[in-house]
Amino acid sequence: MASRLTHPVVLDPQGGIDPCATCEARQLSVCNAIADADLARLASLAVVSEAPAGRSFIDEGEPADSFFNITAGSAKLFKLLRDGRRQITGFVGVGHFLGLAVSDTYAFSAEAMEPVRYCRFSRGKLRKLLDDFPLMEKRLLEVAATELVAAQEQMLLLGRKTARERLASFLIARIGLGIPGAPPCAHQGATRVVLPMSRSDIADYLGLTIETVSRTLTRLRLDGLVALDSPSEVVVVDYLALERVATGMV
Amino acid sequence: MASRLTHPVVLDPQGGIDPCATCEARQLSVCNAIADADLARLASLAVVSEAPAGRSFIDEGEPADSFFNITAGSAKLFKLLRDGRRQITGFVGVGHFLGLAVSDTYAFSAEAMEPVRYCRFSRGKLRKLLDDFPLMEKRLLEVAATELVAAQEQMLLLGRKTARERLASFLIARIGLGIPGAPPCAHQGATRVVLPMSRSDIADYLGLTIETVSRTLTRLRLDGLVALDSPSEVVVVDYLALERVATGMV
DNA sequence: CGTGCTTTTGAAAATCATCAAGTATAGTGG
DNA sequence: CCACTATACTTGATGATTTTCAAAAGCACG
Numbered sequence A, B: 001m002a003s004r005l006t007h008p009v010v011l012d013p014q015g016g017i018d019p020c021a022t023c024e025a026r027q028l029s030v031c032n033a034i035a036d037a038d039l040a041r042l043a044s045l046a047v048v049s050e051a052p053a054g055r056s057f058i059d060e061g062e063p064a065d066s067f068f069n070i071t072a073g074s075a076k077l078f079k080l081l082r083d084g085r086r087q088i089t090g091f092v093g094v095g096h097f098l099g100l101a102v103s104d105t106y107a108f109s110a111e112a113m114e115p116v117r118y119c120r121f122s123r124g125k126l127r128k129l130l131d132d133f134p135l136m137e138k139r140l141l142e143v144a145a146t147e148l149v150a151a152q153e154q155m156l157l158l159g160r161k162t163a164r165e166r167l168a169s170f171l172i173a174r175i176g177l178g179i180p181g182a183p184p185c186a187h188q189g190a191t192r193v194v195l196p197m198s199r200s201d202i203a204d205y206l207g208l209t210i211e212t213v214s215r216t217l218t219r220l221r222l223d224g225l226v227a228l229d230s231p232s233e234v235v236v237v238d239y240l241a242l243e244r245v246a247t248g249m250v
Numbered sequence C: 001c002g003t004g005c006t007t008t009t010g011a012a013a014a015t016c017a018t019c020a021a022g023t024a025t026a027g028t029g030g
Numbered sequence D: 001c002c003a004c005t006a007t008a009c010t011t012g013a014t015g016a017t018t019t020t021c022a023a024a025a026g027c028a029c030g
Helices: A036-045 A123-132 A134-160 A163-176 A199-206 A210-222 A239-246 B036-045 B123-132 B134-160 B163-176 B199-206 B210-222 B239-246
Strands: A047-051 A056-058 A066-080 A086-092 A109-122 A191-194 A226-230 A233-236 B047-051 B056-058 B066-080 B086-092 B109-122 B191-194 B226-230 B233-236
Touching (some): A036 A123, A056 A066, A066 A123, A066 A199, A066 B134, A086 B134, A109 A123, A123 A134, A134 A163, A134 B066, A163 A199, A163 A210, A163 A239, A199 A210, A210 A226, B047 B056, B047 B066, B056 B066, B066 B123, B066 B199, B086 B199, B109 B123, B123 B134, B134 B163, B163 B191, B163 B199
Antiparallel strands (some): A047 A109, A056 A109, A066 A086, A226 A233, B047 B109, B056 B109, B066 B086, B066 B109, B226 B233
16 A cells, blocks of 8 residues: 655755766666767756655656656555555566656656656646657657567556466566566576565456465475575576466476 | 468558658657657558458567557457467557567557557668657657556456456456547446447456356446447446446455 | 358366465564 | 564455357347
8 A cells, every 4th residue: 555654855956967867777768869979958857755655756647747857776666546455567676767658747656666756747848848858758768668668567467377377477577677688688597686676566467365475485495496495586487487387388 | 369361461552642641640659749740750660561450460479670660450369378368468559559579579469349450560671760850759658658557557457356357357447448538427327338349359358268258247237337229238337336346346 | 141250158177366274584672 | 682563465255257168139231
C-alpha cells in the first residue's frame, strides 16, 4: 500500500554553479541529449527532491503537473484496485524518466524502494525546453518506445505464462539489467542475481501471491536451475535451462 | 496463429498528385502534424500496401526495417510463445502508428482483422523526416505516452483482475472508443457494443480461454448487466454496475 | 439440407489462491 | 551478548477459479 507520510524534502539547489554538469545520472538519462553549454538552463528548470525508502512520491489519480527523472536510488511503479489489489508495472532506477503521459492525472503511483533523489520538472516548462532541444525529445521517444516493448513483453508474461515461467522470465530479465553494458551472454558459470525487492513486490509484479513466488523459487531450486543463498540472492545455476523455461520451451 | 500466405500487395501510387492530402486517415494519425505544403514529401516516403483479412503483415522477430501507419481497416497485434500460446497486446484501427521501437527486430506481429491498407515508411527515411518536422515527433511522443498508459492498465487487468472484471473492463473500454469524440458519459440508456473480433481473439487479449470468455459473458447476461443480441453484439444494460465490476468494486 | 465453423454449455482436472502454521532473520533493548 | 519481538519468508492443507476435455447448439455457406 502507498505510504502517505509527509511531503518529500526539497533540497537546496546544490552550491555548485551547474548541478546538471556534475550529475552522475546524466549519462544514464535523457539529459545526455542536452549539450554542456545548455545545461544551465536545464538545471534552472529542475527542482531536486528526495524521498526516503517506503515513501510514495507520485500518486495515481493526482493532478499530473510534473515530470520526474530519477538521479539516485530506485522505486517501484504500481496501480491499485479499490480493494487493495496491486499491480506493480515496473521497477525503475537511476536515469529513469517518469510521468510521460498526456493525461492530466498520473496513471500510476511511484514509491521509493531505497532512498530516492529525483529532479522534478513542471510539465509546461519542460515542454518549452523540448521545443528548443529536439534531440531530447528524440531521446524521450526512444525511451517511450523501449518501455512500450517491455510492457508488451510483460503482458505476454501476465496473460499467458505459468508461475514457473514468470519467475524464470523475471530472473533472466534481472540478469539482463545487472550491469548495464555487460554482455548478456556471459553466463557460462553461475550468475548471482540480487533481488532488492520483497517477495510481496515480486508477487505483485508477476501477478502472483507471495506464497506462489516462494514455492516456485523452491521448486526451481529443487530442480537444480537456481540456488538460493539468501532470500534476496539467487544464483542462476543453469542459465540455458532457465531461459528455456522462461520462453515456454519446457 | 499467424497466417503466412504471400506477401501483401503493393498498390500503385494513386493517380492523384498528392495522396496524403486526400487521405481519410490523416486527421486521425500523426500525419496531421505535417503542414499541407509539406505533404508531398511525406507522400514520397510512403509506400501504400494492403493485406486481406487474416494476413499478417508484421512478424515478430523479423528485421524491423519499416514503420507502419494504418489508413483503412483494423488489425490485431500479438506475441507468441513457442508452443502457440498467444497474447494479443492490442486491436488497432485507422490512424494507428506501428513499429515504434529501437530494436532491430519487431517485438510483435500484426495481422489484419478486416482488409487493411497501410503506409509503410522505411525507418531511415522517416527518421530524416522527423528531423525536419519536430511537430510530428512531438505527436509520436504523445501517441507513445498514451499507449504506455494503456499498457499499464492492461497489466493491471492481466495481473490482478478476475475473468468477470476483465470482461467488464473490456466492454467498458470498447464503449469508450466506440465513436471517437463522443462523450463517454452518455450511457443512460442501453449502449450497443460491437465486437468485431472472435471469442478466441478476446480470450487471447484478456489472458483467458474462449470457454471462460463465453461463460463469463453468459453470467453477465444472467446478472442483467448486458444483453447478447448476437455473439458479436453486446448491449450494455447496466453501465454503472458494469463499471463497478470493471474497477473491482463488486 | 448437409458441412464446417464458431460459440455455448457441461464435467473433470489443474493451477494457483487462501488460510494457517512454522521457521528464519533482523532489529531492539535489557 | 542474549533474549525478545516484529517482520519476512517458507511450507502445508484446503479450496476456488479457471483450464482442459468433450459435446451440443447455432450459423453461414455451398
